[in-house]
Amino acid sequence: MTRARNLQVRYVNAPRGWVREADFAVCEGEIPRAAEGEFVVANRYLSLDPYQRRQMMPGVEYATALRIGDVMVGRTVGEVIESRHPQYRVGEFVCGSLGWQQFSASDGAGVHKVDPQAAPLSAYLGVLGSPGLTAWVGLTSIARPQPHETVIVSAAAGAVGGVAGQIAKIAGCRAVGIAGGAAKCAFVVDTLGFDACVDYKAPQFREALAAATPAGIDVDFENVGGAVFDAVLERLNDYARVALCGLVSQYNLTAPYPMQNLAALLNKNVMLQGFRVGNYQQHRPAAMNDLAQWLADGRLKYRETVAAGLADAPRAFVGMLRGENLGKQLVKIA
């Protein structure tokens, strides 16, 4: 790491279909200086998440939707190296949506402090960060599974899904994952402790899903959409709840998957809640309290896949969307 330049990854081309490394450019910018009321962060880790792909979709009207040329959005954890803000001091560590870059200026909006003594810094981008909060909100605030209910979690080997299934177990539920490939399924069951995990790439996926959910499905923590969601819809019980967290299978398609089983939402009296965790920040203190306790008790496991350096972030991002990572996908910046 050098302070002479600010390595940044910018969004330079709107993908049609699969995002490619060429849709990003690795650039050098100026290292920002703190204006009055601001501070500057030297980012240590960057979080790569599927929602970032969603913000590259033309026509998606997020407040945060990307424009061509922008520095890519993403959460980082890093150290305050300069401050003209009364509440942030040099040497403190913070987490926030500070972008795919080495150095970021901030006025503190959406940023919170983290304690590098309490947990590894990278955990604040995963199990103790927005992925953990996302899992907690989807289950505890939205789907509210009852003991002995069956909870299905797609992308179960990912950062959000892995936590969601473990929260379901802690709530006394049967937790069934869906993941791609035998290795991920083994990780989900053996390391994370789900009751079962079904390989959506296997030819007998629907039969295996039925076998793993003999009492049907009461809660779907949905990260994937498309054919995987369509198969889950077939197994929903009356009064099932769907926490719609992501549609990662759809983000790189030019036309959406034609769903066959949406009528189940009507026929089974289903409640579906789409949610973006940014709208649920009021739950952060309670969620972090639970997650830190479970982590300390050894009830919450996690895994990380770490790319080395910002220049490798585009490749790692495309790989994550293809399902090549296990657990939380990070980039080590410095």
Added chain:
Amino acid sequence: MTRARNLQVRYVNAPRGWVREADFAVCEGEIPRAAEGEFVVANRYLSLDPYQRRQMMPGVEYATALRIGDVMVGRTVGEVIESRHPQYRVGEFVCGSLGWQQFSASDGAGVHKVDPQAAPLSAYLGVLGSPGLTAWVGLTSIARPQPHETVIVSAAAGAVGGVAGQIAKIAGCRAVGIAGGAAKCAFVVDTLGFDACVDYKAPQFREALAAATPAGIDVDFENVGGAVFDAVLERLNDYARVALCGLVSQYNLTAPYPMQNLAALLNKNVMLQGFRVGNYQQHRPAAMNDLAQWLADGRLKYRETVAAGLADAPRAFVGMLRGENLGKQLVKIA
């Protein structure tokens, strides 16, 4: 009407695609006698509703799903003509799911008494019956529109939609209907008092929908599904609520419409609740109280389309699914 026979319409063939009159058979059965704890009803009116088509779908696992050969399901209003039940007396009028037939025996399950002095008998199958309750539940219990929000109602000229839009108006909302053809749209605005109504058969449907919902859509009372729902999804605001009541555009298709805009459920933080009114009977007293009051106050309008005689019910049913009726579709039995 004669008591010598019991005219019945039976479900004799599972339709593939559009339901046809030939999927029904008009039969003569025996007039039932009341066993101990039962009573016999001479049905006066039969209600035709889109949900009945849904129960003709193979693979739909309703408790009430039809088997080939069954008397068609449907709600009727009629007079008790024989009773061995302590709570029902000859000469009383009742409403219940008594089937497409002249005479029905019942033990009282799901049946309630109606007052022929308080309203025309047929109203108990419409605005003061399950369609009215359905509209009330979808808005008052599920979607809960706030004053000045925009509420969209598909199938707005139908029995449920017409009431739903009027409840939205009473709640202080902007009510926008969707209906097929200029005559229905005029009825929805001029007679029912919606603020606007958009013709989904018109070539500029999407543009007209956007023009009629300048502040977007906060609540969707969804009766139709398919391309109509897809267009509505494009206009949803953040935190919109969808009361998913029906998917009538899909019931006669062999393959569902390929939805393009489901991602809006995620991107706009949408709550969608599928509901079948049978699961919300606890709201019936409160709903009927409201609806009867609004009817008495002249704030609730309705229209009926009445077919003459059970033998005409299959034709009227197919016609209703094609959108040929205005308001509540009934069959006058006797």
